[in-house]
Amino acid sequence: MFLRRKPDPASSDEELVLALRDGRQSALGALWDRYAHLLYGVGLKYMKDPERSKDLVVELFAALPDLLKRHQVERFRPWVHTVMRNRCLLALRGAKRDARMDEVPELIADDDGEAMLREAGLQQLEGAIGQLNDVQQRCIRLFHLERNSYQQTAERTGLSVEHVRSHLQNGRRNLRIILSRHADQNDR
Numbered sequence: 001m002f003l004r005r006k007p008d009p010a011s012s013d014e015e016l017v018l019a020l021r022d023g024r025q026s027a028l029g030a031l032w033d034r035y036a037h038l039l040y041g042v043g044l045k046y047m048k049d050p051e052r053s054k055d056l057v058v059e060l061f062a063a064l065p066d067l068l069k070r071h072q073v074e075r076f077r078p079w080v081h082t083v084m085r086n087r088c089l090l091a092l093r094g095a096k097r098d099a100r101m102d103e104v105p106e107l108i109a110d111d112d113g114e115a116m117l118r119e120a121g122l123q124q125l126e127g128a129i130g131q132l133n134d135v136q137q138r139c140i141r142l143f144h145l146e147r148n149s150y151q152q153t154a155e156r157t158g159l160s161v162e163h164v165r166s167h168l169q170n171g172r173r174n175l176r177i178i179l180s181r182h183a184d185q186n187d188r
Contacts (some may be wrong), residue, residue, distance in 0.1 A: 046088035136171035
């Protein structure tokens with residue numbers, strides 16, 4: 001499955017994270033040896049596809065140096081597990097979205113029909129975001145569109161992390177309501 005050496009117990013995960021942040025690529029290899037097989041198991045659990053799971057593990061490790069520079073990681077094992085799970089969920093959502101787009105009848109006959117349908121969906125989402133109150137709009141844009149963390153979103157908005165979470169939850173709920181109303185109006 002994955003090539004790996006016997007993990008070196010001399011360095012803790014946190015020491016390897018610091019070494020990788022400092023640019024020592026050997027730390028990436030040591031983290032690979034410790035976690036690639038475990039992350040593959042997480043991928044397999046969610047994706048149910050061995051090849052796609054392997055690809056996600058490789059993609060995660062390729063992005064790991066940049067991720068660790070952007071995020072403060074105190075406990076690597078639970079953090080990397082969460083990152084892998086989130087990547088799997090995003091991949092599954094993307095696959096479902098693509099499947100749904102395939103199920104939509106061709107409304108436009110040319111080759112750009114699918115692109116136009118996606119663009120229409122994005123325009124609806126953008127319009128729905130525009131209907132949220134200012135704080136929810138800002139939190140949604142920073143967190144989901146600009147991919148800031150809760151902490152980064154809190155710093156940029158001047159809110160506490162708890163308030164950011166609350167505004168995100170309420171904003172997502174309001175987006176679902178707005179988009180479902182729009183879909184109901186189009187069905188009439």
